[in-house]
Amino acid sequence: MLRIHFTAQDLEYVRIARSPDPLWEIVCSVCRLQTDEGRLAFGPWRRAVVPLLRGGGWGGERDGGRERDGGGERDGGGERTGGGGVDRAVAVALRSLMPCGPYIPDFLTPAVDGGIADLRQGVDRVLSTPRSRLRREFTLLAESGARAFAGAGPGSRAGARARLRPFAAERLARGDTEALRALGGLLTAYDAKFVAPYRPWIDAAVASDVAWRSRELAGGGTRALLETFRPMARWSPPVLEVTYPVDRDLHLAGRGLLLVPSYFCWRKPITLFDGDLLPVLVYPVEKPVQLPAASGASLARLLGPTRAALLHEVAARGCATTSELALAVDCSLPNTCQQLAILREAGLAACRKEGRCVLHHPTPLGRQLLEQSGAGSSERPLPVPRPATVSPW
Structure with a gap:
């Protein structure tokens, strides 16, 4: 067990690396x-x-x-x-x-x-x-x-x-x-x-992980962010208890904590051996798995303004709930669910359950389709997408 001890100052200085190290x-x-x-x-x-x-x-x-x-x-x-x-x-x-x-x-x-x-x-x-x-x-x-x-x-x-x-x-x-x-x-x-x-798969997995955790941080603060690390870590204020191969205490002492998402990290977060160095916690993100090839019939079903708009919104936002997407494209919730299901069947979008919400993410295939069609060249840059995933725990 790794016990990371926070002070009030440390809680104000928790950061997430924007890309894999x-x-x-x-x-x-x-x-x-x-x-x-x-x-x-x-x-x-x-x-x-x-x-x-x-x-x-x-x-x-x-x-x-x-x-x-x-x-x-x-x-x-x-x-x-x-x-x-x-x-x-x-x-x-x-x-x-x-x-x-x-x-x-x-x-x-x-x-x-x-x-x-x-x-x-x-x-x-x-x-x-x-x-x-x-x-x-x-x-x-x-x-x-x-x-x-x-x-x-x-x-x-x-x-x-x-x-x-x-x-x-x-x-x-x-x-x-x-x-x-x-x-x-x-x-x-x-x-x-x-x-x-x-690297495209690595960047995709990390980018969508960062988008999700940043969303939690923006909506619920540092506590909500630290809660996203269950079950590999448990926030028991003022200590973050992390599953670890050895028993250890790390006192941040006002230095804060840098969270580093990693594709190749597996199961358990890791940190530096020397506690006097800048405190970092490297943690595993969900892994992309090989996507099924979309059939010609599936791609044909995608033709239409509603699905195209949904795919663009999913890619532009990085991650979004069904309700947010329905509002963005001015579509009823049932119809939005149906269109998103078609996008998933074609391998252009993926989703994950977070509490009572379902968060939708673009896949590399969806991003590629947008880029090739020119839909990804809008003023708001498209983030790297989230592929189908395997949980890190």
Whole structure:
């Protein structure tokens, strides 16, 4: 259990990052490659990146039910890297620095007020980490290697394999310039192959999560915002009790809290190890799943001014209730429900139940249709849509 202690000043300074942090997405996705957790949510992504990991050396992971353990050379961490190419070598090197275990160095995810939206900015901050901090955190990483991870679930392989020797650990701990540049190259290369191709789905999930929680914040204040994190967290004033693999207290002491939505975070929110750093809470958002292809007949049913207006309103608002949409397009509530159902059947809109309300969101297909038709070029920019989702808990 993680207990986050708020003061009155902290409650006035709770922020939500507007976009996913690229470094947290890298760290969390590397962890997702080390476990079987979230098969429905991450299955399509794992299947897509499996070809990048082939050739052995990924800790004997299963590929389609078969154990994979090929030959090849070993990298600086003692892990086999031959036969699978540069992409797998990059992933293996980062895995040695980001074990799905009790400790991941904080310097890999530098805390910045408002969050980091640009990978280059994040990498530059990683490379500028003071040497004293590098030494301290690599010492902690080495010490954590013998500890079991309480957060590894029954589907996790994290505790079943030997810990890899961290990539260039001694040189990085000394602040060696070449080693740090190599680390920056690893982060950039991994993002390009394992994260960037799926960014539209990542951004869609995060944008709609932020739209929903911002709506709650605007309507009910900080308390309503913190209540949205049930069941993974419970607001018991003045403490936010968070499901966590270890027992810990974090006192904000007037620094506030930055909430960072993450696509690759799974089940439990996470935070930095060092409580003296800027307080952040990285939490999982609902995951988009592959949308069914809309048939020609379904798309034909969409032709008409009412459905077109509804689709535009859903995309423009980010999330809206049925009543709000009915009022916006001047349509009766029953007819609005019917037209929205048709949009959902065609894969152009999705919805979620929040209390007594149903919130409607656009899907990537709906946004694409609007953009291609020119309907998305109005003065009010269209937000990134919300696809069909899998709950993070």
